[in-house]
Amino acid sequence: MTDASPARALGFRPLYLQVKESLVRRLIEGSWQPGQLIPSEMELAREIGVSQGTIRKALNAMTAENLLIRRQGHGTYVAAPEESRILFQFFRLVRDTGERTFPTSRVLSWTKQRAEKEEAEALDIAATASVWRIERVRYLGEDPLIVEYISLPARRFPGFEKLTDIPNNVYRLYSERWGLTIGSGTERIKAIAASAEDARHLGCKRGTPLLRITRVAFDLEHKPVELRISRCLTERAHYLSDLK
Template sequence: MKLGEIVHTTPEGLRERRYLQVKDHIVERIAQLRPGASIPAERDLAVVCSTSRTTVRKAVTELVAEGRLVRRQGSGTYVAEPKLAWPLMVSGFTEHAVSEGLKARTSFLSAERMSAGPELAERLGIRPGGSVLSIELLRFVNDASMALECIHVSARRYPGLAAAVAKTGSLYEVLRDKYGVSVAHAVETIETAPAAPREAALLGTEVGSPMLLVSQHSHTAEGEPVEWVRTWYRGDRYSFVAHISRPPAPVTAGAQVSNTR
């Protein structure tokens, strides 16, 4: 910008700058409050910030999506609990929660048999039309609903699995102790999706709130498919952590290898 040059700010730019100022103001308030504390109503924040309720609502909605605030229908908006950092690793939900010193609990929702379509049959290593057992579990950490898990396995390979999981709440424990099967590796896909009415009701959040949808395809060390799982996690309560490393640099053609003693 040249000396003396006049910069003209568009109305859109002014609104964006005002919105960011309002968001910063709310973030400062959050930093002074404990998790679970309520923040002022949107109309009161609009007065304090000398702006419209529309601008305040936009800032609050974004902070809810980021997991810093949580809305409760008919109650108000509150400072969210800190997110749990959940590492990406081959481990059962209960097993991992306990290893982190967290209190884990599972609610067994349902179990039903279904016929495998071509895609599910391929994932589970069975013929199309084969019998699949679908188990739905609601996972809790420290008494807060955290994840809704839908597990698909071959019904023929694991007879009696539903009753055993309903008793223990731990799928991997049952697979290991009852069937001698251990999951060695898995491929996970993570997507974002808005909460549908049923998921929102079970996980105690609003319809349309951001969710993390994790699909996991697990295998034994020998490569045998074990499960295909779809899990809904509350986006305001979870963050996933992966430990990654840079692969070794490839050796280029013609490169000389020194033999130093």
């Protein structure tokens, strides 16, 4: 309608993608908070000055990336790091019976240290930067299943030392305390033999085959936020991956 977009000769970018980016920025900057109901399509269309169809295409694209949740007859919400969603999107270890349950955690330690080379590379920080390290054991019911080592770039988590405990759902912690939303991740899996330390934590023999899952989790700007190495027993559970 109001064709007020002159510079489109070179470097073409569809309008709905520009709209999407400006809306994602609202999420990044926190003007739209997780769980919040956002304005309706019509309101956004009026505000931004494009048609409802263009808004819709932007919102649907964001929904496909798990950034929004749309409910007919209700409205559009900012996706929140709820356990049920985390469980499906980020937790791929499933009991052999098929149940998907969120594991509980027992935190062993959290300390601030100089980054190791692997951490610095994965988190894209200086080799001299410091990281917070969390070490915990995770259980499915009574059974220890995972020994987990989480590394966080200290610069992006100011005041981390003031925490009195580490909750089970750390992605909600990142979101609520530092406004960091985890939007995507990559996992690399190898088979390894349990170390003496693994054996102690998991109650298995040394040398037992384990999955070692190396995850890098990214925020909405696709910058790495977390490195997580999980060493998992797979006697009663398995890693589930959909090919589609």
